[in-house]
Amino acid sequence: MNPLATELNEMIQKANPHVYEMLSTLGREMYFPKGILTQSAEAKAKAKKHNATLGVATEGGHLMALPSLMGQLKGFTSDEALPYAPVAGLAELRAAWRDKDLKDNPSLAGKSMSLPIVTNGLTHGLSIIADLFCEPGDTLLLPDQIWGNYRLTYVLRRGAQIATYPFFGEKPACGCGGKACLAPTTEQGASGSIMTGFNLPAFKAALQQACKGKSKVLVLLNFPNNPTGYSITRAEGEGIAAALTEAAQGGVNVVAVVDDAYYGLFYEPEVMTESLFSLLAGRHERLLAVKCDAATKEVFVWGLRVGFLSFSAGGVAADSPLFTALEKKVSGEIRSVMSNCSMLSQQAVLRSVKSAGFFAERAAKKEILQGRAREVKRVLADPRYGSAWTPYPFNSGYFMCVKLKKVSAETLRKALLEKYAVGTIATAERDLRVAFSCVEKENIQELFDIIYQAASELG
Ligand SMILES: Cc1ncc(COP(=O)(O)O)c(C=O)c1O
Numbered sequence: 001m002n003p004l005a006t007e008l009n010e011m012i013q014k015a016n017p018h019v020y021e022m023l024s025t026l027g028r029e030m031y032f033p034k035g036i037l038t039q040s041a042e043a044k045a046k047a048k049k050h051n052a053t054l055g056v057a058t059e060g061g062h063l064m065a066l067p068s069l070m071g072q073l074k075g076f077t078s079d080e081a082l083p084y085a086p087v088a089g090l091a092e093l094r095a096a097w098r099d100k101d102l103k104d105n106p107s108l109a110g111k112s113m114s115l116p117i118v119t120n121g122l123t124h125g126l127s128i129i130a131d132l133f134c135e136p137g138d139t140l141l142l143p144d145q146i147w148g149n150y151r152l153t154y155v156l157r158r159g160a161q162i163a164t165y166p167f168f169g170e171k172p173a174c175g176c177g178g179k180a181c182l183a184p185t186t187e188q189g190a191s192g193s194i195m196t197g198f199n200l201p202a203f204k205a206a207l208q209q210a211c212k213g214k215s216k217v218l219v220l221l222n223f224p225n226n227p228t229g230y231s232i233t234r235a236e237g238e239g240i241a242a243a244l245t246e247a248a249q250g251g252v253n254v255v256a257v258v259d260d261a262y263y264g265l266f267y268e269p270e271v272m273t274e275s276l277f278s279l280l281a282g283r284h285e286r287l288l289a290v291k292c293d294a295a296t297k298e299v300f301v302w303g304l305r306v307g308f309l310s311f312s313a314g315g316v317a318a319d320s321p322l323f324t325a326l327e328k329k330v331s332g333e334i335r336s337v338m339s340n341c342s343m344l345s346q347q348a349v350l351r352s353v354k355s356a357g358f359f360a361e362r363a364a365k366k367e368i369l370q371g372r373a374r375e376v377k378r379v380l381a382d383p384r385y386g387s388a389w390t391p392y393p394f395n396s397g398y399f400m401c402v403k404l405k406k407v408s409a410e411t412l413r414k415a416l417l418e419k420y421a422v423g424t425i426a427t428a429e430r431d432l433r434v435a436f437s438c439v440e441k442e443n444i445q446e447l448f449d450i451i452y453q454a455a456s457e458l459g
Contacts, residue, residue, distance in 0.1 A: 004031035008325040015322035016313050018286045022216055022253045023329075024158075027132035032328040032335065037087065056083060076347065085343040087331045089118025089308075093350040097308050100353055101293070104264065105278040112282050112316055113291075114323035116308035117330050120341045122261050122294035125309040126220075127153050128333045129290055133255045134158040134218060139210045141219045143167035143203075145392075145401075147226040147259070148427070160218065165206035167228065168392060169196035195393055198236040204243045211252045219244065221276055222259035224266070224397030227425070227433040229373070231396035234272040241279035248286035248314075256280050260293035264362065267370040268395035281312035288313045295349045297398070300365060304345035369398070372436045375444045376400055385448065388455040389432075398437035402451075404430045406459030415454045422450050 001009075008031055013020040020028075036053070043053040057064040065078035073081050088094070097116045102108055119125040126149075134140065136159025142150060145167040154160040170193040210217045221240065223231040232240070248254050258277040266273050280289035294307035309330060316322045334340065352358055373394070380391050389402035404412060409426035416422040425433040432451070439447055 001029060002031050004034065005029050007031075008328050011321040011325040015316050015320045015325070016285055018253050019288050019313055019322060019326075022133050022255050022288055024131065024133055024135040024138075027329060030132060030329045030332040032087070032332040037335075073344070076344070080347055081344045083343055085118070085340045085346055087334050087340050088327055089116075089341065090343070090346045090350060093118060093306075093346050093353070094308075096350055096353045098310075100358075101275075101291075101310070103359075105274045107274060107278045108281060111278075111312060112318040112320065112323075113312035114310050114327060116291075116293075116310045117327055117334075118341050118346060119292075119294075119307040119309055119334070120338055121296055121305040122259065122292050122307040123149065123153070124305075124338075124341075125292040125294070125307045126150070126257070126259065127157070128309060128330055129255070129257055129292070130154050130158045130160070131333055132329055133288075134160050137161060139163050139214060139217050141165070141203075141206055141210050141217060143199075143225075145225055145228050145230075145427075145431075146220075147222065147261075150220060154218075154220075163206055163210045165202040166199050167225070168230070169199040169202070170194065171196055195390070197230070197393060198232050198240075200236055200239040200243075203240065207243055207247055211247050211250065214252060216253040216255070217247065218255045218257065220257045220259060222261065223272075223276060224262035224395075226261065226397065227399050227401050227427045227431070228392045229394035229397040229400045230392065231266055231271045232276070233270050237272045237274075237276050237279050240276060241283065244280060244287055245284050248284040252286065254284075254287045255290065256287060257290045257292060260291060262297050262397040263293055264298055265366055265369055265398070266396045267373045271395050277310070277312070282314050285313065285315035295353075298362070299349055299352055301345070301349060301352075304349065305342060306345050306349045368441075369437055372439065372441050372444060373400070375441045376434075376436050376448075379445050379448050385452055388452050388459065392431075399433050399435050401427065401431050401433045404432060404455065404459075407455055411458055412451070412455055415458055416451060420450045420454055422447065422454075424451065 005028065009020060009028055040053040043051050063078040063082045065082060070078060094115050119128065130153050134154055138160055140154050140160040141163050144164050155162060172193055207219070244254050244256055258275060260275050260277070263275060275291060277289055277291040280287060289312045291310040292307065295301050295304065296307065311323060311326050313322060388406065389404050392401045392403060394400040409428065409430055409432045412432060413424050413426040416424055427433045436444060
């Protein structure tokens with residue numbers, strides 16, 4: 001074990017021994033080297049005469065740059081756009097993103113959590129958490145509706161064992177609508193059942209099962225959900241948080257990873273507008289809450305690759321060495337895989353997030369997407385579609401899914417593509433995902449008419 005890793009481990013053990021227990025072998029061994037970067041940082045502060053430390057080229061006191069390149073970057077100097085970024089991210093961006101998170105999630109105020117660390121998009125953050133906290137054989141609890149990439153990141157790369165539960169509840173279409181009726185939605189299921197919201201009882205049961213005889217469990221939660229476009233209500237969020245806390249109280253170390261990729265794109269009044277992370281932060285010493293979010297969808301900058309990782313755990317202060325040590329381990333992860341994330345992307349996102357118009361601009365784009373989601377609901381209310389599919393409940397995000405009644409999703413997807421030049425995604429045997437985020441409102445009726453036509457021809 002490198003002495004620097006030992007030092008970080010001791011810091012973590014002292015601050016919160018349960019978080020140390022959660023670390024994978026790689027997580028325990030990870031450290032941030034005191035090499036070139038530390039020497040460069042010292043030189044930046046003190047070498048006022050000649051600084052011959054950096055692996056960059058300078059000219060006339062500025063970063064060397066080709067005019068043909070700088071001509072593409074109007075508004076940026078070479079010193080702003082081209083240097084390497086700090087490994088944990090641009091300090092101003094980290095502070096600005098924390099401020100944005102606090103504004104979006106008022107109940108995070110006063111809770112102890114780390115400053116967000118910049119990652120190369122959200123995927124990178126998920127992968128760092130997998131490296132640091134997932135040992136081969138560890139259980140990862142996931143619903144049956146997920147972004148498929150989790151399998152590569154956690155199962156293929158890190159050997160996680162997936163435990164699963166049905167994402168949505170279902171109940172018979174009793175039509176009682178009374179107190180006994182659990183359904184907040186009215187979608188008709190394939191077998192005359194009604195799909196309810198998040199399946200809290202199934203989640204709790206799967207969590208209990210996953211914890212049996214185990215000292216640790218990883219849980220990944222993603223709302224708005226890809227692929228279904230469903231976000232939890234506050235009551236569902238409270239239920240999830242209570243179940244995770246109960247597991248922690250029972251002596252199991254819980255790594256709760258909140259994937260907030262589509263955060264903020266909430267379209268219906270019942271949806272909880274704070275991140276689930278805000279209900280988990282600081283909740284219990286054995287509960288490490290991790291917020292993986294990103295500018296990717298929130299700032300509409302998919303290819304810029306700017307994401308963030310934030311930690312919270314119970315029993316520690318906001319300035320706890322726990323967060324310093326975790327930041328160093330994450331920095332070691334970043335340094336060893338990609339050295340650092342794009343400076344130009346960070347600068348551009350920083351300027352946008354700090355601009356006076358940021359929240360209004362974001363709200364305006366959300367309104368457009370909300371208009372499309374409502375149009376999808378209006379179109380799907382037509383009972384004629386009922387013979388072909390049942391829509392899963394949706395209230396947020398980019399997507400919605402239909403559960404097909406008579407035809408396989410892959411068969412339909414191919415037919416739509418070949419015969420009608422319409423692209424959709426088959427996410428499961430009977431589930432077809434439609435990204436209304438990239439279809440104009442006026443084309444939504446036609447889109448579903450075509451899908452219905454193709455489904456009717458096949459079934
Ligand atoms: C649920 C979910 N998480 C994470 C990501 C990845 O985000 P990023 O592009 O920032 O890596 C996506 C992208 O599709 C997603 O749907």
